[in-house]
Amino acid sequence: MTERDSVDAVIVGAGFSGLYQLYRLRELGLTTRVFEAGDGVGGTWYWNRYPGARCDIQSLSYSYSFSPELEQEWDWTEKYPTQPEVLRYLNHVAERFDLLPHITFSTRVVSAHWDDNARCWAVSTDSGESVTAQFVIMATGALSAPKLPEIPGIERFRGRTHHTARWGKDEVRFDGLRVAVIGTGSSGIQTIPLIAEQAADLTVFQRTANFSTPAGNRPLGPAEVAEMKSSYPAWRAAQRTSFSGVPAELPTQLALSVPEAEREATYEAGWAKGEIVSLVSCFADILFDPAANETAAEFARAKIRAVVDDPDVAEMLSPRSHPIGTKRPCLDTGYYETFNRPNVHLVDLRETPIVEFTNAGLRTTDAEYDFEAIVFATGFDAMTGALNAIDIRGRDDLALADEWHAGPRTYLGIAVAGFPNLFTITGPLSPSVLSNMVVSIEQHVEWVAECIAFMRAHGYSAIEPTAEAEAQWVQHVAELGALTLFPTADSWYTGANVPGKARVFLPYFGGVGTYRQTCDDVAAGGYQGFTLTPAGQPAPA
Ligand SMILES: Cc1cc2nc3c(=O)[nH]c(=O)nc-3n(C[C@H](O)[C@H](O)[C@H](O)COP(=O)(O)OP(=O)(O)OC[C@H]3O[C@@H](n4cnc5c(N)ncnc54)[C@H](O)[C@@H]3O)c2cc1C
Secondary structure, three states: OOOOOEEEEEEEOOOHHHHHHHHHHHHHOOOEEEEOOOOOOOOHHHHOOOOOOEOOOOOOOOOOOOOHHHHHHOOOOEOOOEHHHHHHHHHHHHHHOOOHHHEEOOOOEEEEEEEOOOOEEEEEEOOOOEEEEEEEEEOOOOOOOEOOOOOOOHHHOOOEEEEHHHOOOOOOOOOOOEEEEEOOOHHHHHHHHHHHHHOOEEEEEEOOOOOEEEOOOOEOOHHHHHHHHHHHHHHHHHHHHOOOOOOOOOOOOOHHHOOHHHHHHHHHHHHHHOOOOOOOOOOOOOOOOHHHHHHHHHHHHHHHHHHOOOHHHHHHHOOOOOOOOOOOOEEEOOHHHHOOOOOEEEEEOOOOOEEEEOOOEEEEOOOEEEOOEEEEOOOEOOOOHHHHOOEEEOHHHOEHHHHOOOOOOOEOOOEOOOOOOEEEOOOOOOOHHHOOHHHHHHHHHHHHHHHHHHHHHHOEEEEEEOHHHHHHHHHHHHHHHHOOOHHHOOOOOOOOOOOOOOOOOOOOOOOHHHHHHHHHHHHHOOOOOEEEEEOOOOOOO
């Protein structure tokens, strides 16, 4: 067998996770192949090229910390960088660390089957290539499997269609067109103001009104960047032990324990910060107590009423179906103001659902609409979608998708019982989407690299969580989630946006710092909760 056919590790995906995992495994001396469905690096920042696509964690925090040289040489230009800027950064990383030669682009991994006798994975791609590898690291992304709305007849529509997460590389203009945007989650909220500026007429179809805070985006001054660069080591250390991956003092006061005027002033100060956690981080009980939550929600609704001229439109835009913070919070630049434009209309799909697409547009229960372009801002099959799309089979031909039928089961969100030597970066039941994901990605990647180094140093050929450790972790994550208001919302955090998907609160809510400590303790204890198989011995039954 040639080295090309057999490697130490296969990494699936070349976004923030895959690039850094490759870097770390190469440092360990492992032969590694990366397969990436796109024709370039970047993952999220490669695919999501829609107008307005932007990061909503501040650039100086949403970046790698593993290389002090990289930190010093890269200059972020805005508080919240645009998609092209983050993509430039990731291309720079790939080139600077000479990662590209190890990556096979435009190639999708379709299956990964564990061979218990050979103690390795057989990985197959849609280009017909097969590779065997001792380790497989799924860096497939928590938000990388886009979904369309479940409405019949999409193929009938004769105009242009675009999905925000599959935007082409060529510039897309909407000048003079009648355009529909379906979906008002984070991507919809980012793109609607820009499409409205171009389109002759824009109709926004909203199923769920979402809470959004003005981003207050601005260019970064040289002094601010220099100041951050000089304090990176301390900042990064604080990120790693923080709750969300962004250093911040956690609130201790309860919303209803302070006088109303003080509460409002606290919300005003939070609002002015322009962060996704602007309001939910004002008081300690917002995500736990419905009455406390309602004070923050009503503050946000009042802000919408203050901006939107038409009171009926303002009410339609005011979220009432879920507690604030329990769906992915959004940041915007001029979102609510957009609905004051004469060329922008809002349709409430809870009142008048879409029945079908037509040749010329779509039909709701109330009216027929003609469009030249339809934009789907309909999100993702989050956290499990990209993993379940691959035919992953572990010991005894166990299929991961079957194992996860009633919801994902993982140990620490990073490994699965029955699937030796398989790791999932920011997998389900880890902090993942509830955190600054670059911090969580670095932590997972480093943990995996250290685990592999440990195995090599001690002569182990396979590692796999025990069913007991996995069951305890699944229960722990569910119990933590149940303390919060998150499970009450129909959101992609709970799988509710995908018909038939098990309703499980998918991320771990214990905080980035606590989670890191748990993972470190597991490793320091000789990989507690895992079974390690010495090379040459049969795998555990
Ligand atoms: C529009 C948008 C904005 C976001 N903003 C933020 C933010 O502000 N802050 C934050 O913390 N997070 C944000 N996120 C989350 C973001 O996904 C992560 O921060 C991070 O980019 C994830 O990196 P990743 O490498 O883990 O996954 P991804 O970037 O999703 O990369 C996964 C890669 O795997 C590839 N892949 C998947 N399956 C296969 C397969 N079978 N074969 C081959 N290749 C495959 C995909 O093509 C993709 O390129 C945002 C997400 C979106 C969609």
